[in-house]
Amino acid sequence: MNSKKKKMKSSHSAGVKLKRFYPLYIMALPAMVLLFLFSYLPLAGLTIAFKEYKFSGGIFGSPWITPWYKNFEILFNNSAAFNAIRNTLFLNALFIIFGTSFALLLAICFNEIRHKWVKKISQSLTFLPYFISTVVVGIFAAGLLGYETGTINRIIESFGGEKIAFYMEAGYWPLIMVIVNIWKGAGYSAIVYLASITGIDPTYYEAAEIDGASRFRQIWNITLPLLRSTIIVLTIMSIGRIMNSDFGLFYNVTGDMPPLYPTVDVIDTYIYRALRQMGDIGISSAAGFFQSIVGFVLVLISNKAADRFEKGSALF
Amino acid sequence: MRKRKITVGYVVVLLFVCSFALICLYPFLLVISGSFTTNAAAIKYGFRLIPGEFTTASYKTLFKDFSSIANGYKVTVFVTVIGTAGSLLINSMMAYVLSRTNLPGRKVINIYVLITMLFNGGMVPWYIVCTRYLYLQNNILALIIPMLVNAWNIFLIRNFFASISISMYESALLDGAGEFTIFSKIYAPLSKPVMATVLLFTALGYWNDWWHGLMLIEDRNMQPLQMLLRSVISNIQFLQTADPSPEIQALMASVPGDGLKMALVVLTTGPIILLYPFVQRYFVAGIMVGGVKE
Numbered sequence: 001m002n003s004k005k006k007k008m009k010s011s012h013s014a015g016v017k018l019k020r021f022y023p024l025y026i027m028a029l030p031a032m033v034l035l036f037l038f039s040y041l042p043l044a045g046l047t048i049a050f051k052e053y054k055f056s057g058g059i060f061g062s063p064w065i066t067p068w069y070k071n072f073e074i075l076f077n078n079s080a081a082f083n084a085i086r087n088t089l090f091l092n093a094l095f096i097i098f099g100t101s102f103a104l105l106l107a108i109c110f111n112e113i114r115h116k117w118v119k120k121i122s123q124s125l126t127f128l129p130y131f132i133s134t135v136v137v138g139i140f141a142a143g144l145l146g147y148e149t150g151t152i153n154r155i156i157e158s159f160g161g162e163k164i165a166f167y168m169e170a171g172y173w174p175l176i177m178v179i180v181n182i183w184k185g186a187g188y189s190a191i192v193y194l195a196s197i198t199g200i201d202p203t204y205y206e207a208a209e210i211d212g213a214s215r216f217r218q219i220w221n222i223t224l225p226l227l228r229s230t231i232i233v234l235t236i237m238s239i240g241r242i243m244n245s246d247f248g249l250f251y252n253v254t255g256d257m258p259p260l261y262p263t264v265d266v267i268d269t270y271i272y273r274a275l276r277q278m279g280d281i282g283i284s285s286a287a288g289f290f291q292s293i294v295g296f297v298l299v300l301i302s303n304k305a306a307d308r309f310e311k312g313s314a315l316f
Numbered sequence: 317m318r319k320r321k322i323t324v325g326y327v328v329v330l331l332f333v334c335s336f337a338l339i340c341l342y343p344f345l346l347v348i349s350g351s352f353t354t355n356a357a358a359i360k361y362g363f364r365l366i367p368g369e370f371t372t373a374s375y376k377t378l379f380k381d382f383s384s385i386a387n388g389y390k391v392t393v394f395v396t397v398i399g400t401a402g403s404l405l406i407n408s409m410m411a412y413v414l415s416r417t418n419l420p421g422r423k424v425i426n427i428y429v430l431i432t433m434l435f436n437g438g439m440v441p442w443y444i445v446c447t448r449y450l451y452l453q454n455n456i457l458a459l460i461i462p463m464l465v466n467a468w469n470i471f472l473i474r475n476f477f478a479s480i481s482i483s484m485y486e487s488a489l490l491d492g493a494g495e496f497t498i499f500s501k502i503y504a505p506l507s508k509p510v511m512a513t514v515l516l517f518t519a520l521g522y523w524n525d526w527w528h529g530l531m532l533i534e535d536r537n538m539q540p541l542q543m544l545l546r547s548v549i550s551n552i553q554f555l556q557t558a559d560p561s562p563e564i565q566a567l568m569a570s571v572p573g574d575g576l577k578m579a580l581v582v583l584t585t586g587p588i589i590l591l592y593p594f595v596q597r598y599f600v601a602g603i604m605v606g607g608v609k610e
Contacts, residue, residue: 038462296434
């Protein structure tokens with residue numbers, strides 16, 4: 001022990017320190033370089049929203065655009081961009097409200113099930129959709145919603161109804177996306193809530209039982225209040241990400257069908273089209289800049305807010 | 317806990333959970349059944365849980381022209397194996413560094429990693445960086461390198477490393493072991509549960525990735541499985557949307573039918589579903605540890 005103390009003391013000079021710690025810096029290097037390339041360079045690249053992008057000049061060599069807000073002027077005079085922003089906010093609000101309530105309900109129900117095997121199997125099945133790619137989710141959706149062979153249209157027909165061309169009718173899609181979102185994510189979120197539920201001290205329930213509280217009252221008066229902080233923190237965190245969508249889910253499940261853009265074109269799919277299909281760096285980078293900056297602010301606010309509700313829940 | 321009676325409420329709970337579980341399972345069964353259904357029966361009856369007319373024609377057709385699928389498998393397996401191994405090494409090394417509390421500059425590195433979790437430049441600058449500066453277009457590395465580092469995984473592993481007793485580290489240091497040796501011979505083996513979790517999340521991410529293929533790969537020989545699947549369906553999807561006119565019906569006959577598509581889904585997703593029962597618990601463990609602070 002004494003010899004170690006001496007060693008610590010002697011390591012005060014910078015040279016010795018470097019010699020002792022340099023292997024650690026080398027171990028950190030690969031991750032730091034990759035983060036620099038794929039996270040920090042794109043962050044710096046946000047500046048292209050104020051530039052007239054030239055491939056030869058790249059991000060840093062392209063000239064500044066005049067007036068500096070020109071790309072944004074074009075963007076905000078574009079009704080499709082507004083539509084995408086509105087859809088993103090509206091659909092994310094629906095996802096937060098219905099996704100959270102459903103996952104919570106599912107977690108509470110899982111916790112109530114006393115038949116172990118039922119609990120195990122049903123939990124495995126609800127978690128299964130988390131494991132497949134959004135491409136496959138898109139194929140599943142097409143199998144259900146297809147005009148000719150889709151299961152839902154077959155059911156409608158068997159009741160004597162008119163078939164619905166789902167991929168042509170934008171009106172159905174907010175509902176469809178909410179259902180798909182729940183189908184894909186509820187099993188995952190339920191596990192998060194279940195982790196909190198199983199962390200609740202069982203003596204609360206024992207005491208309530210002695211007082212004659214019904215199972216429902218126990219859920220209402222013990223489980224839900226104790227989950228409150230988890231729910232609030234998770235909700236605030238999702239509000240911080242309200243400008244972002246799961247690009248794959250929207251792109252693949254809607255099949256990128258133009259008739260559906262009025263209700264389910266979100267910022268991410270809009271940017272993708274502007275970038276890859278129209279090749280318009282100006283408008284796509286302006287939309288991306290807008291999304292990122294609003295996102296930054298929301299993340300900062302939501303982080304603060306989460307910390308106020310529950311100390312220590314903030315990420316930074 | 318004493319045994320409670322089976323009440324009406326309990327039956328409602330059971331029904332709710334079981335029906336949602338079945339809804340989650342249903343599309344999988346539908347696709348498996350669909351892959352064994354003849355095209356004619358699919359058009360006549362729609363897809364059902366039990367094939368209207370049983371056939372293995374879809375699989376036979378796929379195996380006849382197996383080269384593109386085999387190539388997709390090759391790409392996906394290569395990318396998944398190399399990517400997962402590299403990612404696990406790079407992330408856990410970084411996690412080890414962040415768990416060394418006496419390291420000068422640790423806080424700065426910590427913030428450097430954390431910032432990437434919170435802020436990002438979005439799709440457009442990322443795309444320009446990848447194509448213009450890193451030459452990743454039509455480069456197989458485009459499917460590996462961008463996903464190697466994951467801040468969430470770094471912090472998950474770091475938290476586990478931080479729980480390992482410091483005396484282990486100190487005694488190894490006194491024995492003359494270097495930092496990398498301590499990491500690879502002591503910390504990594506002691507952290508098998510969290511390593512397994514991160515490994516599986518990463519492997520799943522690589523296996524299911526199609527986005528990097530969409531953004532950066534045009535060469536058909538480098539397309540991963542998921543992208544192959546996508547390109548097959550995007551050719552057909554628009555055809556089934558509206559009233560099929562005679563021309564479109566003729567076109568539908570020439571493109572691969574739904575059965576073929578579903579057989580392709582079975583072949584690409586099958587490995588995940590087969591592994592699922594064995595690996596599920598590692599995912600659950602990972603979510604339970606890190607879920608709230610995602």
